[in-house]
Amino acid sequence: MSSTVDPRAKLFLVICLSTLGIVFENIWTLLIVLIAELIYAVMLQANVLTAIKKLRKMLYLIIGIVILQSLFIRTGRVLIGFNHIKIITDVGLIKGAGYLLRVMIIFLSGTIIATSDMRELIQGLIQLKLPYDLAFMASVGIKFLPLLMEQLKDTLIAIQLRGIDLNSLKLKQKLEIYAYIFTPVIVNTLTKAKQISISIEARGFRAFNQRTSIKVLKFKALDYALALSSAIVAGVIIIFNWHLLQI
Amino acid sequence: MNNYIRIHQVSYSINGQAVLNNIDLSLARNQFVALVGPNGSGKTTLSKLIMGIIAPSRGYILVDSTDVKDLGLANIGSKIGYLFQNPNRQIFAATVMEELTFAYRFKKHQQPQLQQQVNEMLAVFELEHLSQAKTYFLSHGEKQRVALAAILLNDPEYLILDEPTTGLDQKRKKELSSLLQKIRSKNIGMLMISHDHQFVLEQADRIIELDRGGVVNEQHS
Known part of the structure; x- marks a missing residue:
């Protein structure tokens, strides 16, 4: 189903x-939004399990931010405190949980978008009147991201193959090594960008003001249904939580 | 010093797709071995397995009688010098001089005569005039020479060269050829992956041909 749905509907x-x-801060509202998004993600065959596995790698960072967030909220009943110093309050903890739910909502949004073919997504953006240059830049960036990651990995391997044991290095030396890893990647990226710009100019990029596309996206009944159901779900959530909005 | 590298019934597959099948080879330090075969036959994969960059799905590889999986990348790199197909991947420092001395800044054991050795390498690889040049602006051939010089400064016992003649003209190939002879005279064994049939015939005393992940032919000269 996911591949047949227009990326603009997604x-x-x-x-x-x-x-x-x-917009909403209420934890229950955020939970409902997350559940709705999860249902849509499953319907669109998004790789939810892989996304959760990826999120698990950042678990310590997220928990750290949640705790940090709750540390700065002074209101509410003290759950953990030292003498008269409030460390964690119930309000702080709820705000932290709200932050966690928001991260998950945005992460799930990413997995839904990722179900679209990148070429179709860019075509969708162009048909939404995004300037072609910007859409093309985005598509080139997306294509080169895995290559950059591969280059970073290769450079790290090559450094170790020079007989440098990264585990035995002091923190200062490790930071120095990371500078050595990023420098060639940045230089190569700039060189590659220059080569691509020459190459695309040579192939007539921006030669004419109007461009045509081989594949033109068309909104179908399924796409209208998805867009309409999204608007209805969003509308219902807004109506039931209108009193929570601080306008 | 025979059988410096022992590849014992090694297979490797990615996502269930076999890349190498039951490879059984021994490589000695007194040999110049060439690994040839069409694109996708598994040549670079085999070299990456020897270097411990990837792990075999089945079988094992011994380097100097120790299983590669028990040696870290740093230990393997100290024993075997590996020249990547693309030298850009193994040049990190801003200048040629910094590149050559780079590894010693992070090693516990310092080389007492490092500067002298670096000067020798610069002379051997005809890089003296480029010692302060920015590595990013070197030509492909120059980058390859810098990468090879940096590897040799590590004092390896064996060398694996992945397509060292790519992008070299006839003159540079001849220079590389005489350089490899010099390296051989220091009892450093070599495994060269190459598509350059003529270069392989001139240099190698053993040619191993891979096809579809298996050894299909072996010649000794």
């Missing part, structure tokens, strides 16, 4: 739900 869905995730 963009509309993601904009609706992510906006709700940002």
Whole structure:
């Protein structure tokens, strides 16, 4: 199903739900938005399990931010304290949990968008009147991201193959090594960008003001249904939580 | 010093797709071995397995009688010098001089005559005039020479060269050829992956041909 759905319908869905995730602060509202997004993600065959596994790698960072967030909230009943110093309060903890839910909503939005073919997504953006140059830049960036990651990995391997044991290095030396890893990647990226710009200019990029596309996206009944259901779900959540909005 | 590298019934597959099948080879330090075969036959994969960059799905590889999986990348790199197909991947420092001395800044054991050795390498690889040049602006051939010089400064016992003649003209190939002869005279064994049939015939005393992940032919000269 996911490959047949127009990426513009998916963009509309993601904009609706992510906006709700940002606008509302109430933890129950955020939970409802997350559940709605999860249902849509499963329906669109998004790789939810892989996304959760990726999120698990950042678990310590997220928990750290949640705790940090709750440390700065002074209101509410003290759950953990030292003498008269409030460390964690119930309000702080709820705010932290709210932050966690928002991260998950945005992460799920990413997995829904990722179900679209990148070429179709860019075509969708162009048909939404985004300037072609910007859409093309985005598509080139997306294509080169895995290559950059591969280069970073190769450079790290090559450094170790020079007989340098990274585990035995002091922190200062490790930071120095990381500078050595990023420098060639940045230089190569700039060189590659220059080569690509020459190459695309040579192939007539921006030669004419009007461009045509081989594949033109068309909104079908399924796309209208998805966009309409997104608007209805967003509308219902807004109506039931209108009193929580601080306008 | 025979059988410096022992590849014992090694297989490797990615996502269930076999890349190498039951490879059984021994490589000695007194040999110049060439690994040839069409694209996708598994040549670079085999070299990465020897270097411990990837792990075999089945079988094991011994380097100097120790299983590669028990040696870290740093230990393997100290024993075997590996020249990547693309030298850009193994040049990190801003200048040629910094590149050559780079590894010693992070090693516990310092080389007492490092500067002298670096000067020798610069002379051997005809890089003296480029010692302060920015590595990013070197030509492909120059980068390859810098990468090879940096590897040799590590004092390896064996060398694996992945397509060292790519992008070199006839003159540079001849220079590389005489350089490899000099390296051989220091009892450093070599495994060279190459598509350059003529270069392989001139240099190698053993040619191993891979196809579809298996050894299909072996010649000794």
